[in-house]
Amino acid sequence: MPTASLLSLAGQQVVVDCGLGVTRGLADQGFALKDLSAIVITHLHSDHYLELGPLIHTAWTAGLKTPVQVWGPAGLQACWDGFLASMAADIAYRIHEEGRPDLAGLVQLYPLRLGDRVQIGALALAVGQSLHPPLTETFALRFEGAGRVVVFSGDTAHNPALADFAAGADLLVHEAMLAEGLVPLLARIGNGDGRLMAHWQRGHTLAHEAAALARAAGVKALALHHLIPSDDPDFGPVVWARHLAAHWQGPLHIGQDGLRIAL
Template sequence: MASVTILGAKGGPALRKDGAMPTSLLVQMGGAQIVVDCGLGVTRGLVQAGVDLRGLSQIVITHLHSDHVLELGPLVHTAWTTGLRTPLHIWGPPGLRAYWDGFMASMAFDCDLRVTDEGRPPLDDLVRLHVLDEGAFTLGPVHARALRVPHPPVTDCFALRLDADGKSLCLSADTAYFPPLADLAQGADVLLHEAMLPQGIEAIIAKTGMGDKLRAHLTGSHSTADQAAQIATQAGVGHLVFYHIIPADDPAFGLTDWQAAISGHWDGPFTLAHDGLTVEF
């Protein structure tokens, strides 16, 4: 049995009372545990999911927007202070090295002190950074493929397909409608696809106090629910799950709105993600 746990279901970096956390996932398949994206709250989410942080070995960052990478450094540091002593592989787009070097510089006092005072191995010696690009790679026993998807103005954003032991999972990352994604997801057991309700955009604009630029970003860089449903149908996947939900924390919109949006575009199993949800496949 394989599974994916939604540690953070919302799209975007803002937090609101009783709302969902930003994007992060725990994938368990082929005997491996893989963290995909590290939005705010990922560390607590992993611990609440029963993960022993000392065993972290594989992390993938799909792109460098803050709601996908903000807590990468704190997660790795917390794993280290919990007792991590084995190599940790982190995959991410160009720019990941700059992020990591900046984080280590910001924590130099603490890291140096814990090595000399507590006898820990140097944190930087445990971390192995890998540049993510299109094509095949491996995450321990899991075969992975990455596909660059359109998420302007970000140029390096990658959808992923993960396969192990006859199980398959595809996740869209952040993307505008992109038909080639259906080829990557072809026949997958589960497709996690970001999704947006167009009727919720103006409420987001009002809450954030932003204007035309944010509206243009949302409409030009993300997929509407019906577009995501079309990808699932084209790919012939077994189960469609919406994550990176926009909006995720507006009580004016609920499950029935999402179901209405995909009606006529997808007629298979459908799940709207929430924090802590585990989907087995």
Template sequence: MSDDWVALLGVKGGPAIRPGSNMPTSILVRIGGRTVLVDAGLGVARGVCDQGVPLTGIDLIVVTHLHSDHYLELGPLLHTAWTAGLTRPVPIIGPAGLDDYWRHFLSSMAFDIDLRIADEGRVPLAPLAQIATLNDGVVFNEDGLKIEAIRNHHPPIEDSFALRLRAGGKCLVLSGDTAPFDGWDAAVAGADLLVHEAMLTAGVDAVIAGLAHPDPRLRDHILRAHTDAADLGHMATRAGVKALALNHFVPDGMAQFTESHWTDAVRQGWSGPLTIGRDGQRISF
């Protein structure tokens, strides 16, 4: 079995959870001897531990964009890792504005943080997050692991990125949240594993109808900012990826949309290895 793997800690699209739904998006990657967390949605700390990885064992964190379902639990994750014994800085790469989130999180937790430093002898928490700005191009290149960020298409957010991770001759691509965009095929071409968000266009109206306060603006956002599963299948074939896994499902947790709906949609254009992701699922590549 390969030493390189992806764990889908949460596969739900969007920030809300309900009975029967999955958790929002977070992905844990083991590649090139490093443990990388991509996004930190609600439930990420529990998800990391459920993979047998201590919170103090994360080597790098990348946040793909500043929608809450991708970074809501970043502060609590780091705080919890700190209480679990984290004393070394953790590199964090994320879009402009992520440092403001961290600063305000520290301010909101100042009483607890200061108390634990004084009363328990803990190291200062603030310097443990070494935040760098995520932009197009190579964002990490150390000890054989190279990570490239590709600006995708997730309007109205401009700073939204897919990631290409390479190590040991293997290539993993994580789509982030995106609709099809110029260069989409090239961004994922030849990936040993492509983990891509997916939407069932037919299910979007069901999502909106189930909301307490439905608004047509949300429907418009979903349709213009995400990728229909059928389109994804065709793209994966064109780009020559070796295996495909789906995450960030829209809709999610609705009994009328089963795994077969996702499979049937993707299989319109893709005949290769296919994983319909679920929370906690680990995929070797």
């Protein structure tokens, strides 16, 4: 399923991105939806925020009654306002007939900007720049807490500056792409053209580039996610690991649904 992660660190649980399937993915991990409290969206492409509204609404119907803080690009407010408008009748019904708190009043949205530092409970979040044209509000995230550091690259073209941002992290979660898988993927999708291929090539990072960045940053472990391609049996985890063998010798995690990484 598309991009979503749950960071559990320093007594805080933060959902990073809300692609399709995030609600089911959280439930499958034993996460109590009514405890949802913090969400960070890295950028406004559908595979990172399509299920933001449904996640919060489902948590609300599951018993959520405490505030949810959401950080992301400034345009996220319009998405949330549109979701509330689309569900207005249902929300009003559930408030009146089921005695639930006002959903809109529970959610607080905060725009992220490059260089921001945000405190989420005991977690400190620093906001860096990812390179994902044509978007400009695209963020890398560095979380620090309980003596651990976890960095998310966000969707990005190869970005050498990320090495300084991720320096010394216990875990770098970085997007990755295999050049050999792009032509078969484009053919299988079938409703894109050369512009889709050009987007992949200018806006994403090849796997060996992600490994080189992890080495330069001196991170302790590397996890690859947002894989392109992600669901082609010809490019499964063994193939990804083989492509990385010459470039990264540290602990390596190849993203798949339900993967847990202990810190």
